[in-house]
Amino acid sequence: MILVFGKTGQVASALRELxxxxxxxxxxxxxxxxxxxxxxxxxxxxxxxxxxxxAYTAVDRAEEEAELARTVNAQAPAAMAKACAEVGIPLVHISTDYVFDGSGEGARSPDDPIAPLNAYGQTKAEGEDAVRKSGADYAIIRTSWVFSRFGGNFVKTMLRLGAERDTLRIVADQIGGPTPAEAxxxxxxxxxDALHADRAASGVYHLSGTPDVSWADFARAIFDExxxxxxxxxxPTKDFPTPAARPLNSRLDCSSLSAIGATRPQWRPALEPIIEEFKAS
Structure with missing residues (x-):
């Protein structure tokens, strides 16, 4: 039996179906x-x-609730990982592109240096470090721009706003890979499965949807579909200020996914069921 921490979030909801x-x-x-x-x-x-x-995922609120975010994003995964090590079972921990500073234009590989820009990213980085040092067999999956039929996300927000307005101003200098929760x-x-087969599979992996795109172009694709x-x-980002700084470059190098039997997903086909559900409602 697999134990999943999380019940109503996007990934947990996708796991429930699988x-x-x-x-x-x-x-x-x-x-x-x-x-x-x-x-x-x-x-x-x-x-x-x-x-x-x-996880604690309220990125802007984390600037004011850094200690709560640290407890949820760092101390809880540390406790999980230690417990997993003690009973000899693997842990898969989901992390984020926000552990990087978003500089440059190249895709970040799993072993690139991290430098979070905000409290959320810092607490997620601390959680990663705790998992790595726990002694458990682990896979840290860093991902980005998650969307699905479940909960709130950018796709659902755009569909709602797109049904109400004929013009929207959207950030175009943040680039990343929208990632379906099912993937x-x-x-x-x-x-x-990979960790059960070979503990040498332990490590950090990147998973994001392809192709990389700006938020503005992602919105255009949503409206087109x-x-x-x-x-x-x-x-530009500077025209849409938020309490927490966002990385401009969220491109992730996902080439190591093959080591755990996974591949980088196309994000556009995953829009269809969300749009169908939106239209039906």
Whole structure:
């Protein structure tokens, strides 16, 4: 039995469709603000593997709630990883492109130096470090720009705004790979299989959708697929200030995915079920 931390998030929801017999732990059972609860649940259930699909993801609010974000994003994964090491099971931990500073134009490889720009990225980097040092067999999956039918995300926001307005101003100098939550879920399961087969598979992996695109061009693709007549006006990041700084370059080198039996997904086909659900509603 696989233990998944997370119940209603995008990746956890995608995992539920793929492995409905997994044990999904929500806040009522394991609140990540109490890391000891996470360790206790692993010790109690003795699962075959653990996927941490839960995190503090309110990027801007993390600037004011850095300690809470640190507890959830660093201390909880540390407790999970230590518990996994103690019972000899692998851990798959989801991380983020926000551990990088977004400089340059090249795709970042898993072993490139990290330099977070904001509190969220810093706490996720600390979580990665704790997992690496735990002694557990692990796969850290860094991903970016997650979207799905579940929860709130950029695709759903654009569909809602596109149905209400004929012009939108959207940031065009941040570049990255939109990533379907289903692809992340499948990669987590592939990583668990790889770790069971060979503990040498432990390491950091990058997963993002292809092709890389700006937020503005991603919006254009969404409107095109949905048949919405919306004019997108490109703006620079400086014209859309936020409490937390965002990396301009979120390109990820995903070439090492083959080591865990995964591939980089095309993001455009994954828009279709979200748009169909939106139209139906």
């Amino acid at each position: 492995v409905p017999d997994a044990h999904f732990a929500g806040r009522d059972e394991a609140d990540l603000s109490r890391p000891e609860d996470c360790a206790a649940l692993i010790a109690k259930l003795q699962p075959s593997g653990v996927i941490n699909a839960a 992340i879920a499948k990669t987590c399961l592939s990583a668990l 949905a048949g919405l007549e919306v004019t997108v006006e490109d703006i």
